[in-house]
Amino acid sequence: MAQAMAVTPVARRLPAGSVLNAVRRSASFVLGVAALVGLWELYRWIWSSAGWTWPFAVDDTTMPHVWVIVHALWQPAQVNQPALGDVLFHKALFTAKEAAAGFALGAAIGFVLGVVLAHSRLLQRGFLPYIVGSQTIPILAIAPMVVVWVNPKLPASLAGWGAVAVIAAYLTFFPVAINTLRGLQSADPRALELMRTYAASRWTVLWKLRVPASLPYVFSALKVAATASVVGAIIGELPSGLQSGLGGAILNFNQYYSIEPQELWATNIVAAILGIVFFLIVIAAERAIVRRPPEVSN
Amino acid sequence: MSESGRPVVQIEGVTKVFAQGNVTALQDIDLELQPGEFVSLIGPSGCGKSTLLRVIGDLVQPTAGTVTVNGKSAGQARADRDYGIVFQDSVLFDWRTVAKNIALPLELLGWDRERRRRRIDEMLALVELTGFADHHPWQLSGGMQQRVSIARALAFEPALLLMDEPFGALDEMTRERLNLELLAIWRQLGSTIVFVTHSISEAVFLSTRVVVMSPRPGRIAGVVDIDLPAERTVETHEDPRFFELVTEVRELLRRRGEHLLPEEEQALTDAARAGAGGAGE
């Protein structure tokens, strides 16, 4: 007796469909990269042939050929060292560790902050300006002080990179806090009324209604936070003197830029890939966790 | 469940004035609802019918007068979860499946999973949505969403069901079908239903009694006993007695139910929204 459905249900993602999706997406990604490489070389060719110096002069130092950069990954950066690609990979892992720890810490703090603020307008008015203001403090400037202050408090296994994780958390907690607050406040007033008919406690309303309703907002912030944590990790490494991460590599290769520009470029590209990977991980998590009507989303 | 003989809902001298805008939404309302009745509240915008419904549900506190539900105060009845409510918007949680949406009040009551499962199956059968348990709300049509909303309201078998224009957002065919289904459910469960509506024919078709309200200030203009046979079908719409009753209700509305001026309607909406916002928080 079940009547015909007026709305066709969204097809559950069958394995075959997702494989096709993945193939299509990888293909467009490869095409995108190829297009970028093409544009790079084209720009380089036009500018160096024409001899234009605006916005900057183009030569082998300012814009090395793409294949020079790629080739450099296979060469050791210094004598008796493994290949640059290998070295950069391990440095990327090190930075990733800091960024991931910072992301987790910052997201947790931001979430708790959002929950606390959502329940009191007074607290909101008291603390929001400072939460916003916290992001105007240049973390690069306070990074060395954070390092000096936090490091002695950490167990040996966390020393060094732990402080950088704290710095990464500093950039991460803000978007999560703000969006958690907004998301918690976004609950449908009718749904709140419904919970009143159930005589539900504030705690119940929070976990059964507000938090699930806030997830799209939280994930939107987590996407920003993913990148911010990588940025924070790199910036944090700069004044810490940590050699094992990408920040250290950037500082290092910056010294030799005029001689071996491709090494710095290679490092930057690895850093870019790291940022994108973090971003994709959050997107994948969002797909898995948040089930929402298909609407115009990012 | 209420005992027979004692009214399920007793409203005496209830007045509601919204402080904001100084709007008298209800004035001196006296009403008694017997167990098993199907009572419709009908009237133009601003007559206070939705406010009255919310007063019964303790979602709005009256400025004066008493409300007794199941022999208790409205607040106690709400705490004891003596009623279920259905809004015009189905208010389903997007992140829950149909089954889990129906389970919501049961979870709050602390039912264990097995007991919930059984009740959900019963409810799905009641509203004829078996097989849609694992769907998400956005995959269903408006009519189906409202059926889920009704299933949820009845999940813990309350004696009283409050419905605020539940079919108002649906097309006429779906509305007619759902009217029949609601009557079937009502007969099966024997609940008492308070039904707010804009539609005269719907009110007459569904109810045992129709309470006509008028605005400025909100009061009861008249009550029409619907003496149509208990078994209402599609043919009932063509019954001459049906037309007489519809006309009687319409006359009451026309005589006593003057429409509000736009400013008054705005003031009422603002006040109600502020009141609901306060209640909702």
Place this chain on the structure above:
Amino acid sequence: MSGVVVTPGLRAGFGRRAGRQAIEWIPAAVVFCLGIAVWEGAIWAFHIKQFLLPKPSDIVSSLWSDGGTLWPAGWTTFKEALGGFAGGSAAGIVVATAIGRFRALGGVLMPLAIAANAVPIIAFAPIFNAWFDPLAPGSKMAIAGVLCFFPVLVNTLRGLQSVSPRQIELMRSYAAGELTIWRRVRVPTALPYVFTSLKVASVLAMIGAIVGEYFGGSFNALGVLIRSDAQILDFQTAWAGILVASLLGLALYAAVVVAERLTIRWAPASRDP
């Protein structure tokens, strides 16, 4: 017996509104005073080393004494950030508008823009210094600009894409031209998104300018000053410099907020971004 009836005049209305605004800020002011008090007290009670966290009073006195170097340096950095903010945001809006016109282009470029937004562009700061004269403000403006460009681009595009088709249909029924539709529907719808991204960009611009200076810049810049002050262990001045940077960053953010309040008030759709 009867009280005097006072008819509230226009001025009283304004005063009441301003008064209500001021009351909104009281909790923040209270937190501020409490925070400063706790800060001073904690340092005094726990004997926190001066070099880690100087007392607020010391920082302020540093600000006073070294103000001559700090404020001009701050102004230099601020100009770099402002230039980058203005240029990068404008470019982001222009490109987003261009992409918005051609729906197909948007579909292809949007994922690329989102990916670029995920890149830690700050890592490219030293390269900008290599491209442009590190002592000239242009190099820092470029970093700040690129940092601002992508978030503004992504969010403006998102705002333009969120236009309700029903509103477009309505405008077409009025035989409104493309330009009119843009002005009356697309722009007002996108504005909240744009302002959200501008707020983010204002903060990023300062970060970009200061990090850019870290990798090399003239001595008259805040990033360089803070770094060298920290190196010679003059943390008091370093913190004073941080305070200056923070205040200037806040000023930029506040300017965006003010602009938002003024602009969005006139736009019909005021959704909370």
